[in-house]
Amino acid sequence: MINFEWYRTFKTIYECDSISEASKKLFMTQPGVSKQLSALESRIRKKLFVRTARKTIPTEYGKFLYTQISAPIIALEKAETYFTKNEKKRYPNIVIGCSYDYYRLELSEMLPKLDMAVTLNFGTSNELVKSLENETIDILMGINKYTMYPHSFTKLNTEKLVLVASNDIIIPNQLFEKPFDTKELEKWMNYQNWFAFDNELPFVNMFWRQHFNKRSQIMAKIVFPSFLDIINTMKIMNGLCIIPLSICQNALSNKEIKIAIPNLDIVENKIYCSNKSNSQNLYEIRLFKEKMNIPL
Known part of the structure; x- marks a missing residue:
């Protein structure tokens, strides 16, 4: 496989008529330029230049090769320059x-x-x-x-997590008392439809640990990609969900859903x-x- 830099070096020598001048333009040493030229000649098995005391003269094959590769190299160099300039302008x-x-x-x-x-x-x-x-x-x-x-x-x-319910869910009167029977609360909650954002129920388990000192055993009836979708579904289908207050505040204010048990301690989530x-x-x-x- 031919190294692209060999071609660029060849083109520069051709245009400068000198290996020493080409080395200055390419910011390379003269031995480095000579080495790349020798590698290209060895690869294509053709002599590309004849060296004299004053200049480097291209052979007939060298002239032919230059006409074939000069335009593509110029196009690549323009693309490289454009990319480098725009790299500085690009946003992080x-x-x-x-x-x-x-x-x-x-x-x-x-x-x-x-x-x-x-x-x-x-x-x-x-x-x-x-x-x-x-x-x-x-x-x-x-x-x-x-x-x-x-x-x-x-x-x-720190966000506040609240237990919300569809408006048509009937909540037992004894759950509005304080203090209430936590066993009765857990029993009632276990029989409800649950909506969730994640099958692992992280908010539900936080709620259960805080109020019942254990992990929940419930399973979500429907898992949604967004709490906003849950709120919309709760308008037409009965169920419970534990939602960040910031997400459901408007729906509560508009009475589209309700706080299930108002006297429950709020769960906080960092x-x-x-x-x-x-x-x-x-x-x-x-x-x-x-x-x-x-x-x-």
Whole structure:
């Protein structure tokens, strides 16, 4: 296989009529230029120049080769120059992973601040953590802290999780009393339809641990890609769901759904921004955090 640089060297020698002048133009040593020319002549088995005391004269085959390769090399050099210039003008780019709900309610309002090219990947927490590990995303927004090393975590905020119900669900009167029987509450909840964002039910299990000191045994009837889809479904189909208050606040205010048990203690969930500490794109990650006012 012929090295492209051999052709570029040959073209430069041809145009300069001198190996010494060509070496200056190519920022190479004369022995280096001579070595590349010898390699090309050896590969094509043709003599390309005759050297005299003053100049390097092309052979007839050298003239023929020059007419064949000069235009393609000029085109490649123009493309290289164009790319190099535009590389300096290009925005830094970053790939962000988050849930669709987090993008809609939080991130979309922040994006106008960015002077960067952004690619968004949506998914569940587990899917996005795997994407971060595989380096198909650079930074992960709006998730729980997880055990992974070496990763950097920055707390974004603490969200409130609330148990919401469809308006037509009848809730037993004794569950409105305080204190109420937690066994009766768990029994009643186990018989309801449940909607969820993730089959692993992270919010449901947080709720169960806080109120019943154990992991839940329920199974989601329908798993949705977005909490906003859950809210829309709860308008036409009875069920329960544990949702961040920020996501369902408008639906509660408009009485499209309701808080199931008003006197329940609210579950709090800390959410983070995370990235790999050894990421190849730490410059872009740092720039993103600075523009978003996220502590470094």
